[in-house]
Amino acid sequence: MNRLRMAVIGVGHLGQHHARILSLQPDVELVGVVDSYTEQARAIAAKLGTTPYDHFEPLIGAVDAVSVVTPTIHHHAVAAEFLRAGVPVLVEKPICRTVAEADELIALADAAGVPLQVGHIERFNPAFEELAKRPIRPKFVEAERHGPFTGRSIDIGVVLDLMIHDLDLLLALVGAPVARVFAVGAAVFGGHEDMVNARLEFENGCVAHLTTSRITRHAKRRLRVWAPEGYAGIDFVTRKLTLVQQSEELREHGIRAGEMDAAAKARLKDEVFGRYLQVLNLDGDRKQDQLTSELRHFIDCVRTGNRPRVSGADGRGALELAERVLAALRTHPWEGTADGPRGPQGTPPPAGWLFPPVQLVRNHAA
Numbered sequence: 255m256n257r258l259r260m261a262v263i264g265v266g267h268l269g270q271h272h273a274r275i276l277s278l279q280p281d282v283e284l285v286g287v288v289d290s291y292t293e294q295a296r297a298i299a300a301k302l303g304t305t306p307y308d309h310f311e312p313l314i315g316a317v318d319a320v321s322v323v324t325p326t327i328h329h330h331a332v333a334a335e336f337l338r339a340g341v342p343v344l345v346e347k348p349i350c351r352t353v354a355e356a357d358e359l360i361a362l363a364d365a366a367g368v369p370l371q372v373g374h375i376e377r378f379n380p381a382f383e384e385l386a387k388r389p390i391r392p393k394f395v396e397a398e399r400h401g402p403f404t405g406r407s408i409d410i411g412v413v414l415d416l417m418i419h420d421l422d423l424l425l426a427l428v429g430a431p432v433a434r435v436f437a438v439g440a441a442v443f444g445g446h447e448d449m450v451n452a453r454l455e456f457e458n459g460c461v462a463h464l465t466t467s468r469i470t471r472h473a474k475r476r477l478r479v480w481a482p483e484g485y486a487g488i489d490f491v492t493r494k495l496t497l498v499q500q501s502e503e504l505r506e507h508g509i510r511a512g513e514m515d516a517a518a519k520a521r522l523k524d525e526v527f528g529r530y531l532q533v534l535n536l537d538g539d540r541k542q543d544q545l546t547s548e549l550r551h552f553i554d555c556v557r558t559g560n561r562p563r564v565s566g567a568d569g570r571g572a573l574e575l576a577e578r579v580l581a582a583l584r585t586h587p588w589e590g591t592a593d594g595p596r597g598p599q600g601t602p603p604p605a606g607w608l609f610p611p612v613q614l615v616r617n618h619a620a
């Protein structure tokens with residue numbers, strides 16, 4: 255089998271891992287890494303034994319597929335050039351900065367007849383893969399995604415940076431359009447929003463609550479789903495999936511409390527889990543690397559021409575919903591009045607200190 259000639263455009267924090275993994279694939283030849291920061295391109299290329307470039311242009315015509323891992327503001331410009339040349343593209347999430355840009359990428363990929371995949375990596379989390387196989391129709395969902403401040407992705411806010419993962423997962427799970435969006439959030443460091451809570455109401459009656467922050471001390475990434483079929487809880491960090499469903503007895507007869515004597519009622523709480531509610535805990539394979547799965551899937555789509563699991567249209571769907579969350583955020587009235595402060599930048603000034611401020615001693619000599 256011919257080796258696929260591939261390159262990674264943007265080899266910063268995440269892109270260097272795309273490049274490392276591609277360099278290890280026996281059916282791929284990593285023909286180059288590109289970074290506008292020349293030193294970074296050189297350092298990663300030297301580590302992986304490939305050629306550094308400070309611009310992607312020379313690679314057009316010399317590659318069979320690319321991974322675009324530049325900051326989001328550059329996704330469209332870079333990906334469009336490759337798609338125009340008929341080169342399949344894996345572009346990191348969010349697909350682009352705007353839906354209009356995403357539409358253009360999708361049209362270019364369609365015109366060239368090549369796969370366009372978007373890097374919504376949680377779709378490759380083994381716990382989510384297990385859940386997605388099962389017949390579940392979510393009616394109430396809670397998603398929490400909290401991470402420490404990294405200083406990266408500050409060209410965008412937390413909705414496009416982190417919440418978009420859960421927006422994509424929700425759209426994939428619920429499979430219905432969103433009717434209404436409510437959102438509140440604050441820009442703690444200025445610039446863009448850093449923490450957001452959103453409520454989504456889907457046209458099929460499902461309701462989802464999402465809380466996302468990029469300024470918490472400890473990472474937490476969880477999804478909890480209630481459905482007529484049962485409950486599903488995912489911990490994306492440990493890759494654990496917990497499933498709970500009603501037993502056949504409970505589905506058929508319910509709990510017949512009226513027919514129970516005192517002894518049966520006393521036993522009830524011990525019988526809830528087991529007799530009435532059955533639990534299955536699935537431990538995801540902690541060795542399975544999600545980025546490798548995502549890249550292998552892309553390679554497979556390039557070879558077969560199959561539609562990627564996370565297509566350009568999926569990336570666009572998540573982005574469009576993210577834009578609706580951002581629009582709802584911007585209109586949230588903090589004081590409940592139409593003419594009062596609004597949106598993440600309009601947080602009212604503090605009324606006082608929660609505790610006496612700690613005086614930091616600065617070592618000016620250092």
Ligand SMILES: NC(=O)c1ccc[n+]([C@@H]2O[C@H](COP(=O)([O-])OP(=O)(O)OC[C@H]3O[C@@H](n4cnc5c(N)ncnc54)[C@H](O)[C@@H]3O)[C@@H](O)[C@H]2O)c1
Nearest residue numbers: 264266267268269289290291323324325326328346347406
């Ligand atoms: N899927 C995920 O879970 C996940 C996680 C982190 C980041 N991301 C996404 O990956 C992308 C990159 O994030 P990062 O954290 O690696 O950022 P980063 O800033 O660490 O790296 C980006 C690199 O791209 C280079 N660059 C900028 N413009 C370029 C251009 N036009 N051509 C070539 N190189 C260019 C920069 O010099 C830098 O080295 C973002 O879109 C981000 O949203 C996705």
